[in-house]
Amino acid sequence: MRQFVKTPECRDEIIKLQRTAFSGLERAPDGIIHDIYGQPETQVYVARGQTVGMEIPPLMGYALVTKKLNVGFDDEPYIWSIAVREESRKQGVGGYLLDEIACTAREEAYAGTILICKADNDAAISVYKKHGYEVVRTLKRYYLTGDGLLMRRKV
């Protein structure tokens, strides 16, 4: 479900999920996620499991969308972070979040959305390509451990 209401509980769930979802991958420190989450312009997308009773269903995946400067397409929504809980992968959750982001961007009259992905993150690149993202250019040594790919989807 799309969600733009930010709560400290949701922020903490995202930080926790990010810690495990990026295991073995380069990830942002908790404090930076905390700051990005708190910025008024940051949009938060979450996917949750089925509601059982009164419990809030567990977070399956999230995306944080901001604006990225200095890479071109400067005013387009930028997917700052996206991740899906390991047990919930390959069930369309990541693709669902990407489509929701594109839908909002279209509603807000943007021409596209952008993201930067590590050039060797095959799983993520595959999902992005399936959902309309194309490589714009390689950003040499963008990450501590390698190159990044600037990708864009027209919406």
Ligand SMILES: CC(C)(COP(=O)(O)OP(=O)(O)OC[C@H]1O[C@@H](n2cnc3c(N)ncnc32)[C@H](O)[C@@H]1OP(=O)(O)O)[C@@H](O)C(=O)NCCC(=O)NCCS
């Ligand atoms: C990238 C990520 C968000 C995708 O989420 P997801 O919910 O699994 O994505 P979807 O279910 O919508 O898409 C599944 C597709 O992923 C691709 N995929 C998944 N794992 C893959 C792998 N190990 N190698 C290649 N492709 C893979 C396939 O194209 C698959 O399509 P299929 O089901 O038709 O085979 C998730 O893998 C993740 O959280 N990874 C760790 C964090 C991360 O890398 N974030 C992105 C940083 S740029």
